[in-house]
Amino acid sequence: MNKRLLNVGLIVLIDMLGFALIIPLLTFYADSFGATEFQTGLLVSSYAAMQMISAPILGRLSDRFGRRPVFLISIFGTFLGLLILGFASSLWMLFASRILAGLTAGNISVAQAYIADVTDEKNRARGMGMFGAAFGIGFIIGPAMGGMLSVYGFALPAFVAATMAFINLLTVYFWLPESLTQERRAQLMIQKRPAFSLNALSSALQHPMVGPLLWIRFGFAIAFNSFQTVFPLYLLHKFGLGAQQTGYILAYIGVVLVAMQGGAIGPLSARFKESNLLVTFLGFALVGMIGWAIVPSITWLLVAMFPMAIGAGSFNALISSAISKAVSKEEVGGMLGLGAGLESGTRVVMPALASYLLGAYGPSTPGIMASVVMVIVVVYAYRMLIAKLEVTSVP
Numbered sequence: 001m002n003k004r005l006l007n008v009g010l011i012v013l014i015d016m017l018g019f020a021l022i023i024p025l026l027t028f029y030a031d032s033f034g035a036t037e038f039q040t041g042l043l044v045s046s047y048a049a050m051q052m053i054s055a056p057i058l059g060r061l062s063d064r065f066g067r068r069p070v071f072l073i074s075i076f077g078t079f080l081g082l083l084i085l086g087f088a089s090s091l092w093m094l095f096a097s098r099i100l101a102g103l104t105a106g107n108i109s110v111a112q113a114y115i116a117d118v119t120d121e122k123n124r125a126r127g128m129g130m131f132g133a134a135f136g137i138g139f140i141i142g143p144a145m146g147g148m149l150s151v152y153g154f155a156l157p158a159f160v161a162a163t164m165a166f167i168n169l170l171t172v173y174f175w176l177p178e179s180l181t182q183e184r185r186a187q188l189m190i191q192k193r194p195a196f197s198l199n200a201l202s203s204a205l206q207h208p209m210v211g212p213l214l215w216i217r218f219g220f221a222i223a224f225n226s227f228q229t230v231f232p233l234y235l236l237h238k239f240g241l242g243a244q245q246t247g248y249i250l251a252y253i254g255v256v257l258v259a260m261q262g263g264a265i266g267p268l269s270a271r272f273k274e275s276n277l278l279v280t281f282l283g284f285a286l287v288g289m290i291g292w293a294i295v296p297s298i299t300w301l302l303v304a305m306f307p308m309a310i311g312a313g314s315f316n317a318l319i320s321s322a323i324s325k326a327v328s329k330e331e332v333g334g335m336l337g338l339g340a341g342l343e344s345g346t347r348v349v350m351p352a353l354a355s356y357l358l359g360a361y362g363p364s365t366p367g368i369m370a371s372v373v374m375v376i377v378v379v380y381a382y383r384m385l386i387a388k389l390e391v392t393s394v395p
Contacts, residue, residue, distance in 0.1 A: 013134040018164035020142020041355030048347030050102030055340035077104020079165035086158035109340040117179035140254030147247025210326040212384040219377035221343040226370040229351035238363035256309035275385035285311030293367025
């Protein structure tokens with residue numbers, strides 16, 4: 001097993017543990033300061049808005065100066081943001097903590113670029129699957145731990161998450177070697193490409209190979225972030241569940257994620273075409289999304305979350321692998337950063353929109369909207385990744 005791959009997997013695991021600790025708590029933390037559903041949605045959106053700006057820049061900077069220094073900057077910002085969250089005494093401090101964390105939130109795209117650096121194309125999907133497994137393990141333990149700690153107050157989980165971020169900072173500093181060689185960084189410095197621009201984004205979206213993948217990722221993110229960001233609020237309004245029960249349900253979703261990404265993605269990607277797998281797992285996510293919109297009970301919700309977790313977790317690993325293969329090695333960090341920026345853009349709008357729909361028209365309406373979007377994404381993915389390729393391959 002690649003030692004550097006294990007190192008970055010450990011970093012992702014610790015990072016996700018800290019992040020997942022506070023996922024089920026933000027809704028209730030904001031509620032303790034009298035926030036409305038719309039303000040709670042804006043709180044989630046504030047993190048995403050800053051990440052939308054910073055993720056492409058940090059991704060491009062990691063191409064130019066190396067993955068390791070960007071890791072350090074990003075994790076340090078996460079650490080400071082969590083400290084502010086723990087000390088928060090008003091709603092504006094919650095916003096300040098999420099804005100700071102969002103501005104330095106380049107961990108995930110840089111980690112994916114690092115994996116692309118240390119794996120070949122044959123093993124890329126397996127490496128991304130390991131990344132997803134570490135992500136999923138954190139998603140199992142983090143929400144459950146956060147839910148249990150929340151009985152002692154919402155500040156304690158934030159301080160525990162800050163401690164994990166500090167441990168992660170030490171882990172990167174002392175144990176993570178740089179994945180980019182001096183020669184490759186020197187070439188990138190000579191090219192003097194801009195860190196980010198609208199022209200770069202426009203060119204990427206029009207690229208014949210990577211463009212459709214970015215559009216698919218963008219569409220999927222619109223639907224999935226309607227679910228992910230409003231899920232605790234949905235559970236509170238529809239079933240009356242608190243932070244602890246929400247954490248357990250998120251942990252269940254994480255178990256399915258790990259089983260797929262850690263055990264199934266590698267063998268499946270070795271046997272089947274990546275494009276076919278992408279469309280198939282998008283279909284699984286669509287089934288789960290429809291189920292989320294119509295379920296009448298917690299039992300049926302858990303049933304619906306099974307295909308949702310299978311589809312969403314597998315899709316994220318495969319789309320990152322596909323994007324990294326569609327561009328040169330020198331562009332991997334920047335392109336994954338652009339993808340992360342597009343995804344973050346959906347998390348600027350969708351939390352506020354989904355929260356508004358939930359409050360105004362009922363807890364099922366965000367699921368209905370997300371299901372409609374997913375139908376469009378599945379049809380587009382099939383046409384661009386399967387049907388179009390079959391037509392162009394006919395003599």
